[in-house]
Amino acid sequence: MAREWLNSAFRDLHALRSFSAIILLIVTSASAFTPPSTTGSSFLGAAIDKDGIFSLLFSNSNYGQKDSGPFMSNSLFSTKAGREIDYLRHTDGIFHAARNIFQTEGSSVTSDGSQVQWDVENFGVVKVTVTFSATVQQDTYGVSFAFAGSPHFYGVWEYPWDKAITNNHYGANLTANTAEERNKSLPTADIGIYGTQPGINWSNARAPFFFADNGLGVYVDSDTPVTYKFQEGQGSTNVTIGVSAGAITYRVLYDQTSIKALLGEFAQLSSYPLLPTESAYGPIFWSDDFEQDFHDSSIKNSQDNINDVANHLDEFRIRATSFFADRPYGSGNWSFGNFDFDHRFYPSPAAFIANLTKRGYDFQVWVANRAFLYTQLFNDSSTNNWLFPGIDPVQFLGPALNLSIPAAYDYYSAKLVDFVSKMGIRGFKIDRGEEREMPDSEQNRQQNLFLTLCDEVMKKVWGGSNASTSFPAPYYNFARSAFDRDRSRVGIWNGDSEATFEGLQYTVASGIRAGLLGFSHWGSDTGGYVRDAGGPSEELFARWMHFSAWTPMYEIMIGLNHTPWYQYSPRLVNVLRQTADTHTRLIPYLRTYGYDASKTGVPVIRALFLEFPDDRDAYTTGDAYMLGSDFLVAPVLTEGGNRTVRFPKVSNTTTCRKFLEYENKTAVFSPGDIHEVVQLPIESMPVYVREGSLVPTGNVYQGNSVGWARKNDSAWAPHIVLEAFPSFDVPETVISYYRGREAVTPPGIPAGAVAIYMTTHHANRTVTFRATDSLGVNASVVVYQKSVKDGKLFSVTLDFPMHNQTAVYTGLYSLFE
Numbered sequence: 001m002a003r004e005w006l007n008s009a010f011r012d013l014h015a016l017r018s019f020s021a022i023i024l025l026i027v028t029s030a031s032a033f034t035p036p037s038t039t040g041s042s043f044l045g046a047a048i049d050k051d052g053i054f055s056l057l058f059s060n061s062n063y064g065q066k067d068s069g070p071f072m073s074n075s076l077f078s079t080k081a082g083r084e085i086d087y088l089r090h091t092d093g094i095f096h097a098a099r100n101i102f103q104t105e106g107s108s109v110t111s112d113g114s115q116v117q118w119d120v121e122n123f124g125v126v127k128v129t130v131t132f133s134a135t136v137q138q139d140t141y142g143v144s145f146a147f148a149g150s151p152h153f154y155g156v157w158e159y160p161w162d163k164a165i166t167n168n169h170y171g172a173n174l175t176a177n178t179a180e181e182r183n184k185s186l187p188t189a190d191i192g193i194y195g196t197q198p199g200i201n202w203s204n205a206r207a208p209f210f211f212a213d214n215g216l217g218v219y220v221d222s223d224t225p226v227t228y229k230f231q232e233g234q235g236s237t238n239v240t241i242g243v244s245a246g247a248i249t250y251r252v253l254y255d256q257t258s259i260k261a262l263l264g265e266f267a268q269l270s271s272y273p274l275l276p277t278e279s280a281y282g283p284i285f286w287s288d289d290f291e292q293d294f295h296d297s298s299i300k301n302s303q304d305n306i307n308d309v310a311n312h313l314d315e316f317r318i319r320a321t322s323f324f325a326d327r328p329y330g331s332g333n334w335s336f337g338n339f340d341f342d343h344r345f346y347p348s349p350a351a352f353i354a355n356l357t358k359r360g361y362d363f364q365v366w367v368a369n370r371a372f373l374y375t376q377l378f379n380d381s382s383t384n385n386w387l388f389p390g391i392d393p394v395q396f397l398g399p400a401l402n403l404s405i406p407a408a409y410d411y412y413s414a415k416l417v418d419f420v421s422k423m424g425i426r427g428f429k430i431d432r433g434e435e436r437e438m439p440d441s442e443q444n445r446q447q448n449l450f451l452t453l454c455d456e457v458m459k460k461v462w463g464g465s466n467a468s469t470s471f472p473a474p475y476y477n478f479a480r481s482a483f484d485r486d487r488s489r490v491g492i493w494n495g496d497s498e499a500t501f502e503g504l505q506y507t508v509a510s511g512i513r514a515g516l517l518g519f520s521h522w523g524s525d526t527g528g529y530v531r532d533a534g535g536p537s538e539e540l541f542a543r544w545m546h547f548s549a550w551t552p553m554y555e556i557m558i559g560l561n562h563t564p565w566y567q568y569s570p571r572l573v574n575v576l577r578q579t580a581d582t583h584t585r586l587i588p589y590l591r592t593y594g595y596d597a598s599k600t601g602v603p604v605i606r607a608l609f610l611e612f613p614d615d616r617d618a619y620t621t622g623d624a625y626m627l628g629s630d631f632l633v634a635p636v637l638t639e640g641g642n643r644t645v646r647f648p649k650v651s652n653t654t655t656c657r658k659f660l661e662y663e664n665k666t667a668v669f670s671p672g673d674i675h676e677v678v679q680l681p682i683e684s685m686p687v688y689v690r691e692g693s694l695v696p697t698g699n700v701y702q703g704n705s706v707g708w709a710r711k712n713d714s715a716w717a718p719h720i721v722l723e724a725f726p727s728f729d730v731p732e733t734v735i736s737y738y739r740g741r742e743a744v745t746p747p748g749i750p751a752g753a754v755a756i757y758m759t760t761h762h763a764n765r766t767v768t769f770r771a772t773d774s775l776g777v778n779a780s781v782v783v784y785q786k787s788v789k790d791g792k793l794f795s796v797t798l799d800f801p802m803h804n805q806t807a808v809y810t811g812l813y814s815l816f817e
């Protein structure tokens, strides 16, 4: 059907000739801001002109592109990236010259003998394959895309060059005045995508996908390394993709109603984000050095040390879901590769893990595709020739197994299955893969294979997601380096960030960038990882805890002189408890949006422009974001507690919604307002909830609080609290609430989403709540409003009983009126 529609659009091309002037006008009026929509555009066809320039023509977005015959890349910066290339000439002429031969599908040969083939694949997707001619120099293979004006570009890398969420800071800035300035934004090619970089080392989730704020995206569905280069010039920006293979296939995504829809289209072509199990939300506690930093004479090993952490979490009532053991934990060289625990560190590992499991923790271990010298993994792999050759094993690095060899894959998998099932391990922290343990050209392929292997190992032991209930299986893997489809297999941690405010600033931007690549379940090393500057100050630690509470995954590194209850003040311990509570309370909200991400491709951490497409500034905001669609999160990112909060503008006043400061629920802000937060105490966090929101919160996953309930001798039951912020200007709100695992009791309640409606009626000052099906647990609704007497905040709590999930409240005075 789509094809027919396009063909008829093509037949109308004659009629569109007179329209071409308008097309060109759009090209030249680059400075006017147009909200990102390619809606209604159609692909009119593609052609190669006499100069060998390949162009794709769309009816209402103007876009030229060429296989540069010469030159092109993914995520690896090869040496080729630095090479200058002969750019395509994107002139008005190409449209005039070639217009009458544009075809929606076809193939053609460029002047240098390369072949270009194109076809409309789906509605809104054109597939193009370029096969380079033997006469083209291999190190200049590539394709370039010329974008008129100066759109913002997103995607490809998690790492935020210059703390920017756009890619305009990568590559050369050809309009800069001096050679130094032109070079300033050139990323230095390192091993892997980004190795040691300012702000965060190894921030390496990536995908061969970029898009522009005009709604056009390009996806190279291949694990072959390609390099990307974004070059801003006068009046146009060129994006160049360099490849080393003799051919490239890419897809151009167009005609989406919004950038959210574009991300959905991308997810459909690639993969949807992971919906993780509850323990994946955290707080997840870990230390780089559980084998040292003991604080009691009775503590003699890692096992005791972790128990000591668990005891302190109990004592301070700090919620947590899991622990993981980083290296060192195993026997063998460099403490990994013998598929065991070192008895010096863990004298009774199975009993210890069973004990922690009973206390409500999942226990995870560090893994990597890396064989240290003379470990079992090394010896067996070396005997079988599975290791990448030429990687010197006389180093901490150790070579990786080539997992493309089925026997190597099966061996590693079987060893891990055995270890995991014997010990009761419920997940892997998957490290490295981009530190020269394999040829750079293998990184994407091998990381896909290793992350798939780790996921399969856990599935074999713990089961897959239950098809009838669609609950995720009870395990959780997360990784530092991940490539494209890995988004459906693992969560992501930010990389090795600096324990400084600057490291935190980079981290926030990297979380937003990860979301734009579909790596939705994301978190960061709270407090920062690289502690060269002495580790997190009390204030930095506190600010980072608040930030992590408002991300999908809260993981926190303690130890080696940075454990809150040993080295910081009681005030910080309070902040830890408080933020752990906040995060735990948000699990129903986080998993609702996690479920949404797994179905729509729209991430939980959302760049502001996804929610506020008509706000120009939203396209470059890297220090604030939306968490789901209800919360504007503006973490404090400098010492002293000051920051500016800009409330995004909306152009349609009908859909204009205000923001309520969430902590105290008194200050109301309008779109476009600028608010100065001044000297905010470390107990506070600038978060704003949108007018008319209905926010599912509650206590649905016990984690370590299982022990507290027993001590208090009180029966624990999951409970949902719908926090309501009704407004008469928002007559109806509907959310798609995801029922988690707790909804199986009582039986008969399936997982999946249920719609909950909140409707307001000004005439009788009534707000009504109604779920289309049971939430599967008892719930209550808390209606936040103001007193008619003194205008002060107050709330009422309504029952939302499991078998009749409706509630009505009359007498509402909205906080927004």
Ligand SMILES: *[C@@H]1O[C@H](CO)[C@@H](O)[C@H](O)[C@H]1NC(C)=O
Binding pocket: 087, 088, 089, 090, 091, 146, 174, 231, 232, 233, 234, 236, 237, 238
């Ligand atoms: C991009 O390509 C166009 C058309 O070939 C060219 O005129 C322009 O100079 C290029 N811009 C940059 C920044 O390389």
Ligand SMILES: *[C@@H]1O[C@H](CO)[C@@H](O)[C@H](O)[C@H]1NC(C)=O
Binding pocket: 168, 169, 173, 174, 175, 176, 177, 181, 185, 232
């Ligand atoms: C490129 O340089 C120009 C001129 O100095 C500057 O205005 C622009 O902001 C720079 N772009 C980026 C992305 O740094």
Ligand SMILES: *[C@@H]1O[C@H](CO)[C@@H](O)[C@H](O)[C@H]1NC(C)=O
Binding pocket: 082, 179, 180, 183, 186
């Ligand atoms: C700019 O970068 C190129 C490529 O990395 C390098 O060869 C050149 O020396 C640099 N120039 C300056 C002025 O830094």
Ligand SMILES: *[C@@H]1O[C@H](CO)[C@@H](O)[C@H](O)[C@H]1NC(C)=O
Binding pocket: 195, 196, 197, 198, 199, 201, 496, 530
């Ligand atoms: C992190 O990167 C910086 C460069 O920005 C480097 O100096 C430092 O050694 C790296 N640290 C680690 C632990 O890799």
Ligand SMILES: *[C@@H]1O[C@H](CO)[C@@H](O)[C@H](O)[C@H]1NC(C)=O
Binding pocket: 303, 307, 348, 351, 352, 355, 356
């Ligand atoms: C099990 O937990 C208890 C505290 O709940 C602790 O005293 C004991 O040492 C733990 N046993 C192991 C093997 O870790």
Ligand SMILES: *[C@@H]1O[C@H](CO)[C@@H](O)[C@H](O)[C@H]1NC(C)=O
Binding pocket: 332, 338, 374, 375, 376, 379
């Ligand atoms: C691996 O081989 C080396 C050398 O033969 C040997 O010393 C070592 O014990 C072996 N490692 C294991 C775990 O068997």
Ligand SMILES: *[C@@H]1O[C@H](CO)[C@@H](O)[C@H](O)[C@H]1NC(C)=O
Binding pocket: 333, 334, 372, 373, 374, 375, 393, 394, 395, 396
């Ligand atoms: C451990 O590996 C190093 C090289 O990284 C090597 O020199 C050493 O002999 C190995 N030790 C053992 C016990 O295998």
Ligand SMILES: *[C@@H]1O[C@H](CO)[C@@H](O)[C@H](O)[C@H]1NC(C)=O
Binding pocket: 639, 640, 641, 642, 678, 679
């Ligand atoms: C924070 O803002 C206040 C009020 O503008 C100012 O007095 C103070 O110096 C600022 N603090 C820092 C660390 O910038």
Ligand SMILES: *[C@@H]1O[C@H](CO)[C@@H](O)[C@H](O)[C@H]1NC(C)=O
Binding pocket: 652, 653, 654, 655
């Ligand atoms: C504003 O939003 C409303 C509700 O979605 C819609 O009906 C209306 O057409 C929009 N107005 C404009 C000018 O886009």
Ligand SMILES: *[C@@H]1O[C@H](CO)[C@@H](O)[C@H](O)[C@H]1NC(C)=O
Binding pocket: 661, 663, 664, 680, 681, 684, 685, 686, 687
């Ligand atoms: C909420 O009010 C308290 C008490 O006045 C104040 O300390 C805190 O900073 C406020 N929170 C925010 C986010 O403004």
Ligand SMILES: *[C@@H]1O[C@H](CO)[C@@H](O)[C@H](O)[C@H]1NC(C)=O
Binding pocket: 761, 763, 764, 766, 808, 810
């Ligand atoms: C309030 O008014 C609405 C709209 O007129 C109506 O549907 C609803 O039943 C009324 N509710 C109550 C409790 O009166």
Ligand SMILES: *[C@@H]1O[C@H](CO)[C@@H](O)[C@H](O)[C@H]1NC(C)=O
Binding pocket: 804, 806, 807, 808
């Ligand atoms: C369900 O709740 C509504 C609103 O509270 C109430 O009017 C109705 O009687 C209840 N129905 C049942 C079957 O309990």
